[in-house]
Amino acid sequence: MLSANAVLFTALAYVALLFLVAFVSDLRSRKGWLALVRSPVVYTLSISVYCTSWTFYGAVGSAARNGLEFATIYLGPTLVFVGWWFLLRKLVRIGRIHRSSSIGDLISSRYGKSTSLAVLVTLIAVIGTTPYIALQLKAVTTSFQVIADATGTSLLGIPTRDLDIRTGFWVAVGMAVFTILFGTRNIDANEHHHGVVAAIAVEALVKLFALLAVGLYVVFWIAGGVPEVFALPTSAAVLQGSDTFGIRWVALTFLSATAIVCLPRQFQITVVENADENHLRTAGWLFPLYLFLTSLFTLPIAIVGLATLPAGSNPDMFVLTLPMQHDQSALALLVFIGGFSSATSMVIVASIALSIMVSNHIVMPIALRLPRRSAGVSGDVKALLLVSRRISIGVILLLGFAYFVASAKSDALASMGLIAFAGVAQFLPSLIGGLYWHQASKSGAFAGLLAGVLTWAYTLLLPSFEGGAIPATFFERGPWGIAALRPQALFGAEGVDPLVHSLFWSLGVNVVLFVAVSLCREQKPLERLQATLFIDVFRNPADNEARFIRRSAAIDDLYVLAQRILGAEQAHRLFRDFARKQGSRDDLPQPDTEFIAHLERQLAGGIGAASARVMVSQVITGETISLEELMKLVDETQQVIEYSQQLESKSQQLQTTARQLREANQRLKALDAQKDDFLSQVSHEVRTPMASIRSFSEILLSDADLSHEQSTRFIEIIHNETLRLTRLLDEILDLSHLERGELTWTLEPVDALAVLRRAVETCQGMADGAAATIAVNGETGPVEVLGHGDRLAQVFINLISNAIKHNTGPSPRLDIRSSVADRRLIVDVQDNGPGVAAADRDRIFAKFSRTWASDRPVTAGAGLGLAISRAILRRMNGTLDLLPDTGQGACFRVVLPLRQTTGTAVGPAAGEQL
Amino acid sequence: MRRQKARDAIVAVTVFGTLLLLPPILPFFDRSVTVGGVPLIVVYVFGVWLALIVAAWALSRRLPMDAPRRARLDDPPTDQIRGEGAD
Structure with a gap:
């Protein structure tokens, strides 16, 4: 049977176990066996110091009153840890590199190692934490009381009405002893308390195990299954809060996310006690999982508690009273130990964190400013620090106890958890601003913090004393009757949840002052240096x-x-x-x-x-x-960022350029091959007439017996061949001039149809010779284009003569059609010959196209005609194309733009390319 | 490239997780429907929560490791940590 004394001795035995764990871990760590103590799992478990007895017992109470709202206290931290890569990683890195011993140290260090800022942060932390410690004491004593009441036993014969004060006192003493023993063993340059961390990790396991055990018991033994729990009538009452998911939900989630970063004890465990940055990697998912498991059974316990326990029972104690109701002594004992664990771990870590802050930021500066008593002795500062830390731990716990006694009869403590959260949330602007904003200055941080914390105290802390030291009229009518200054309805903001109201005003004032003062005041050189070192911690x-x-x-x-x-x-x-x-x-x-x-x-x-x-x-x-160096560093960092961005765009540009270059290179290669072709073809073309000229002239030279007739014929051949050679060379010159745009003829208005008629007349003789007919249709009137009459005639003659020459059909016929459309003149030269073979269509416009080389008559050109024609037309902004094959012979189309009647035509670009 | 993706993914998970767990999305699931005997809103909150944990777990091993730092911080600083990975 459970009795208060049995519970007490179990608790003492448990504390002895903690001592043992801490002692062994400390021993191991000093011998260098850190494998277990410095594992990521231990690190994660120690972070769970976040879950205090306020959450161990109070979460169920919160669920019983406000349904799912309790989850916000865990969802905020979950989000922060899931996103560990951004904030926590940077915080831990900075904390490690700059040896931050507390959150106050980190903030003061960031803002030029300012003492005043450190003092302010420390005071805020003490004000925010002391009531929280009182809350833990209350949780432990209440759980004692519940057991004592329920079992009808008394604890060591102490009357019940004195029970809370006395147990509270002894619990405080016990925790102080533990903390002093393991928390102030040394002034470690690392500030690692391996023993404490190990003990906290064990406590984390104990409280999780206790919660899971009681949860499973409640759900499966008492209720008989998960659906049965939610089928209870109280389930609907719990879950159908009117506006659970309103602004308060958002505020609480934000607040808990802030608290997991800003609470001094969380900073102590997460940053100061961090042994390896990569442990965050595990904590990033394992800690949210811990929170998840912790809160898994909160709702069922609240629902079942409301349904089965007598009306009027304290929902904050359901976790404990439910197993006791069902006479599960062992389970109740386990729950008690779990709650005890939550309380002790919070008190231990919080008081260590606070004692470090008090000794470093308040005692040390005072000691440093006192006149030196004597020349420094080895270790004297160390001794002073150790003593001051031990005393601070005692004082902090004493303060907590005093607060606990003072408020023992009121319900003020219950809301203390969130009030403390809102208090430390004031650190957030300075902390985040310090980590990400170069301009954030010490004056800004100081002004923001001070104003924020005063607003918080006025709007949230002060009202928690309502009815006690401060009369209720103060809150109803405002100080001196000024309604605008009512603490819970500042400037007429009425009807808002007090927590949301306070959070809005305090953080609002905090942020505005922080930013405004930072922008107005110049930073000192050391501040600027520290800002750079902090913000760019991953680079510098x-x-x-x-x-x-x-x-x-x-x-x-x-x-x-x-x-x-x-x-x-x-x-x-x-x-x-x-x-x-x-x-x-x-x-x-x-x-x-x-x-x-x-x-x-x-x-x-x-x-x-x-x-x-x-x-x-x-x-x-x-x-x-060296300001110069500092500016250089800032510039360097900026430059690195800019460079990397530039590099990225440059590399894309480079890729594009490389592709373009490759394409250009391919074109060049093709052109080169064309040029080689051209040269070899020119040589070939020149060689043939040269060969005949040479052979005939050799005959003429060597053979004196030639008849006059013969020699005349040979000379004629030689003459013809030289003519052909000259023509060839002329054409090549002509073409190259045309292609390079060097030809010096100007564009002038020309009647293209007149030119066409002249060309047809010129070719008439040739057509008659080949028995071909030429029909000209289409436009009759003058059609003016910008061009050169002779050159245009050359094009038409070339097309017509080609059509005659290559028409091997039985009755050769040419159709020349001209038309004007879309401000352009179109002339089609169509024959009824065999047409152009598909394979040659692309090549006929190339120089020396070999298509017609085989049976070319002596008078024919060198295969440059079409190439030249095309080049000429291009000079006149026109085109020459072979129309798609229709099976009725070849059809070439000349297109020329009409002359603009209003302005002058645009000439071709100089140096036009092939 | 893979690391960059993991980093972007952790941003996305955090941001979407936050949005999913806040109004106005959250109250959308607050209706009298039960899933296996459990009210929808409870299933939703704990489901999103668990999904976040799983996502964080999956991503934690893909995020780039920090460069191995000095074994102990009170070792003298060495030059090798200069210019280590930017964030």
Whole structure:
């Protein structure tokens, strides 16, 4: 049978187990066996410190009151972790490179290592976290109370009415002892608490196991299956909240997404305790899965609890009271331990995170400003830090306890979780702005944070004390009766959910001031440097810092400083390692700027960036921040981005150009081949007449007995051949001039039809000789084109004579038709010969087309006629084409544009290509 | 190219996941229909949630690994981390 005492001893045994786990892990880690402690699974489990007792017990309560709304608390973090690649990865990288010891440290470091900013962040964190710790204490004591009440037993004989205070106190003491033992063991340059992380991971498993166990029990034993749960009448009541999915849903999702990043304890676990950046890869899906499993049974437990437990039972305790109702002592005990786990893990990590912040950002700056008591002794700063952290842990837990006592009788605590979320959400603008916006300045961050947090305190924190220290009229009528200043209806924004209302005003004021002040105020050089190092963290390793800050110091001073903060042993190791890296055999490195930067980062890991900077500044001389280098770096980064974009477009351009070049090359190759062809054909054409001239002249020379008649015939042949040669050469010259556009004839108005008639007349004799008839039809009137009369005649004569010469039909006939259409003159020369073979159609316009070479008469041209004609027409902006074969002989078509009557015709482009 | 795709995919998953889990899409599924005895809205929320987890799991192994960093951060800095992968 369950009794309060049994529960107490189980809890103590559980705490002993945690001590053991933490102790063994610490021992292992110091011996270097980190395999298990530094695994991604342990890392993920430790992140689940997010799930406190507020979610362990309270999620069911929330589900009982607002249905699915409880899920928002998990959906926000799920989205942040699924998108880990963008925010968390950068955060972790920066945290590791700059040795951020807390979220305050990271923000202050980003904004020029500002002490004041660190103090502000620390105060906000303390204000936001203390009530949260009180909430955990309340959860544990309430669970004790529930068991004590239900079992009718008393805890160590303490009367029930005192129970909560006393248990609360002892729970706080126990947690303080654990935290001090394992959380402040050392001032580690890494700030890794392996023992604590291992213990938190174990607690994560315990609370998940407890929730799953009670969930399975409730669903399958009590209700008898999943559909049965949702068939209960309370199911509809739970799920049909009037406006679950309204603005509050959005606000809560946003708030929980913010909290998983901004809560000091989450920062501690996710960033500071991160042992390997690639662990995020696993956490990116495993942590959402953890949250998923955690909330899987929340709804069923709430539904079944509402249906089976007596009316008026506290829904926040359904997880515990349901198994007790059914006398499942072991299960109830497990649930109690689970809730206890959630509370302790949150308190431990939160108080460690806060103590680091308090000691680094508040105690250290004060100590540094006090007049020096004596010359620094080795390890004195370290000792001061350790003591201040231990004291802060005690004080923080004491504060939490005090808050718990003060509000024990009110329900204020229940809403404390979301109030704390909204408080730390004020970090968001400065944090995100700091990671992605170069202009974000310290003044902007400070103004935004301060105004945001004041608004939050006024609109959300203050109302939580309603009825206590502050009279209710204050909220109803506003301070001094000014209605516009009512905390929950600022400037008349009435009827809004208080949380949404506060979130809107506080974050709104925060962002506006942050941006506006950042834009107005100039950044200091150090701020600008830190901004660049943070924002471009994936491009500029922090080692680059040495490029910008030049400073020098005596190595002895640095060594003393390091010893004071890190202790003799660590300082020695640090200096020796760096000396080795510099290639020195001595144990002391050269105190160059690179070393000083490295040392400052190491110290920052222990005491925070702002304090480290102050302390290092005390021993160095002649610090200059090279603005020029800094600007160069910014420019370089910009350039890299621009270059990569340019490169991309350039490479596309290059591809296009390469393709065009390839095509041009192919064309050139074809042209080259054509030229070779042309040359060889010219040689061939020249060779034939030359050969006959040579042979006949040889005969004439060698044979003196030739008759006059014979010699006259031979000379005639020679004469004819030279004529043919001359004509050939003339034509070649003509063509090349035409093609190069060098021919010096001008375009003038010409009556093309008159030219055509003249050409027909010229060819009439030839036609008669071949017994061919020529018929001219079509246009009769003058048709003016821009051209050259003789040249145009040459084209027509060439076409007509070709048609006569190549017409081998029995009754050769030519049809010449002219027409005007579309402001163009069209002349078709059609014969009834055999036509042009399909294979030759493309070639006949080429030079020396061999088509007609075989049976060419001596008087014929050299096969250049059509090529020349085409070139001539092109000069006149006209075309010459062979029309598609119709089976009735060949038909060539000349097309010439008519002369523009209003303006002058456009001449051909000079140097027109082939 | 494959890495770029994985990076784009994680953007898409995050953005669409966010949209699916917020109004105005979410209330669309808030109707009195049950799937296997479970109200539609519950199935929807947990279904999208699970889909997000699966997508994140599938993509986590495709995203580029970060360059191996110094084994321990308190080792002296080395030059080899200069100019490592941009984001």
